[in-house]
Amino acid sequence: MTVRAGEGGEWLVEHAEHVPADAARSWTALPPGPADTPLGRVRVKPDASSPLRWLGHRWLGRPLRCQRALRLGPALRAAGVPCPEPLAALVHAASGRARLVSRDLPGHDLADLLEAGVDPAELPWPALAEAVARLHRAGLRQRDLKAPNVLVDGAAVALLDLDGVEPVGAPAPERTRRADLGRLAASVAAAVPADARAATWTRFLELYLAAFEGRAAPAGALAEAHAGA
Numbered sequence: 703m704t705v706r707a708g709e710g711g712e713w714l715v716e717h718a719e720h721v722p723a724d725a726a727r728s729w730t731a732l733p734p735g736p737a738d739t740p741l742g743r744v745r746v747k748p749d750a751s752s753p754l755r756w757l758g759h760r761w762l763g764r765p766l767r768c769q770r771a772l773r774l775g776p777a778l779r780a781a782g783v784p785c786p787e788p789l790a791a792l793v794h795a796a797s798g799r800a801r802l803v804s805r806d807l808p809g810h811d812l813a814d815l816l817e818a819g820v821d822p823a824e825l826p827w828p829a830l831a832e833a834v835a836r837l838h839r840a841g842l843r844q845r846d847l848k849a850p851n852v853l854v855d856g857a858a859v860a861l862l863d864l865d866g867v868e869p870v871g872a873p874a875p876e877r878t879r880r881a882d883l884g885r886l887a888a889s890v891a892a893a894v895p896a897d898a899r900a901a902t903w904t905r906f907l908e909l910y911l912a913a914f915e916g917r918a919a920p921a922g923a924l925a926e927a928h929a930g931a
Contacts, residue, residue, distance in 0.1 A: 749800035767865035768802035781840035809855030816893035835913035841872025848889035
């Protein structure tokens, strides 16, 4: 559903079906970052669409990244991809300024945990492998899949930066999966100690491939890797 809000200039407000229109309108006044609202804690993220994409939106009706993320919400939920629920896409009509509003989830990003010295063997790589595999099996990709965009909360993970998610056909082609995983690998390698780097990533790939192919993951994969590193 789309409504228009007039405070501070006209906003085009597109929101999830279960979000009341008045609540979505009120979010146009929120600054970027986390915020407490009557519907719970949300996070407002500025849209990263390029000027060219904005022109395509304005003249051809093509969705901005925040709008695409909102519209992909049902597909992400249906695929069981753990991520913050997208709630609304806000587009300022005059300036093109746009934002994605989503649920704010607890946790710490993977990059911060690795850089803080958390033992890689203690992190939930199986959950991350399953999350990325579900994304790819559903025919989706994350163009900015990297450690800072993985939220860790105990044994659970969530994939962040939903405006980088796009459909690519199910299942995602191998070249697309390789690109996503390569970006994630580079960000992990930058934070994992050198003596654990190869073992961590090798076992993560084993877990990912098992999840993507729908077979059982190797038992204790990461523990074995670090024991032999």
